[in-house]
Amino acid sequence: MEEIIKEEESVNESGLNFVEQEIAADLAAGKNGGRLNTRFPPEPNGYLHIGHAKAFIMDFGAAEKFGGTCNLRFDDTNPQKEDMEYVNAIMEDIHWLGYDWGDRLYYASDYFPRLYDLAVRLIKEGKAYVDEQSSEEIARQKGTPTQPGTASPYRDRPIEENLDLFERMNKGEFDEGSMVLRAKIDMASDNMHFRDPIMYRIIKTPHWRTGETWKVYPMYDFAHGQSDYFEGVTHSICTLEFVPHRPLYEHFVKELADETYCPRQIEFNRLNLTYTVMSKRKLLQLVKEGLVNGWDDPRMPTLKGLRRRGYTPSSIKDFVNRIGYTRYEALNHIELLEHSVREDLNKTATRVSVIQNPVKLILDNYPEDKTETMVMDNNPENPAEGTHEMPFSRELWIEREDFMENPPKKFFRLSPDKEVRLKGAYIIKCTGVVKDENGEITEIHATYDPDTRSGLPGADRKVKGTLHWVSVPTATDAEIRDYDRLFSIENPGAFDGDFRELINPDSLKVRHNAKIEPWLAGRIQAGDHYQFQRLGYYVVDPDTTPEHPVFNKTVGLKDSWAKAMKK
């Protein structure tokens, strides 16, 4: 986790990452009849974040690459935390990134009968027992990696008694926490997960799919590998924290599999991103405590949040491809994600003029009743996108920050007696300002040079600065939500104290009277991306109404990735 990855991860000559290389080798060796079937197994207890995207891009991506299939399986084994709301949201997010499971939608709860039967079989074979100790006591007896554990006094209970108790556990005769079913493996194993792991626990909360049918629920380790097996999954790709679980995965799967087909687990490094947290528990806390405005708050690393912020599916895939898949835990720079979306939007976002912090500019020598129509490129990166018209008049809005009364030497924007070009229009010269009683500038006065209109003879006269502008009579107001990092330190996930103390209090700035050009006002649609000239990339927020356009800032124009690399 200490390591911040600064380079793209290497892949082999055929462009395959290490997981794909393993898959290719298995296919070449004819394992599982030459079949590839992956799966993405989210637990429906929260919304997907960009870390999950890294996981399912691998699962669906590998299936696509090798002509295999990928299942979507909801790991719904804990009715206390799970909900239908999350199931739908998860499906929507996977679709958003362009993946589809077709008819391969499964639920771990569909396997409850078969898992229960397997548990009964293991009891009958003397491989499982009912333990009546508390979870604290069981934990105490686990031992340490260097010291063997202590056997439970119930470990050698007769098989008939185990069968009877397990059945009655499932009928609801016993309280939650009063007993568990444990695998009888090896209390002295080097692998702590082999020290008689818990297979089943009692939960009395009704399940959103199976209702009151079950009172015992399988633990992850007893459900996951078998579910893979039941579905015909060949490659079960997950994150590194499951490495120590792999022997147990293989142990339980062996109870079912034979030499013709056996699923295999492969682990890669999880995605951790600077200035945010990725734990579902912490994200849930941010939402529940109102520290952000919901799961789709544009500051959240959830896919819903990123979407609302203006991230595109291709920018997320590009980022995941750049950071790659390795066997080392790492912390990735958010600047690289921003770099990816900037690159994508630079190619696709329409350029428009918006003034976010307006001050009035008056051209004293421009006729009061005159309007001209200037022609603006929709995207200089792609001339096929064409142009649009923008009215020009005597009164214009410009950015307050583009004017300084007493500028430092290298200030090339507007100041008294200095010239700038108004983008796509004329060169102007500042002649003075008007201030209110508080000394705040209310009007900037200037004259324009009629011989310098862009695109006409004389336009080649050069000045250092170019400002964007919007004509006052035709401008409309808009709201702009400007976001900063949600956390004020690079790695809040690794902080020992209360992570909420690290929230950046200035992570959201709202501007209510931005001025937008009429062409943009006439085509506002939630989800559309724009480049606001000189300001950055913005997306139309779903809160938008025809009377009240709302934009979220996705990223600024300046690429901070190169700078982050040097740190």
Ligand code: ATP
């Ligand atoms: P928890 O299990 O604590 O509820 P989780 O984030 O692991 O949280 P799951 O629904 O189990 O949630 O995750 C589904 C899949 O996504 C798992 O295979 C997991 O390995 C993977 N995954 C989760 N977080 C990340 C991450 N940050 N980077 C990459 N993959 C991840």
Ligand code: MG
């Ligand atoms: Mg998990």
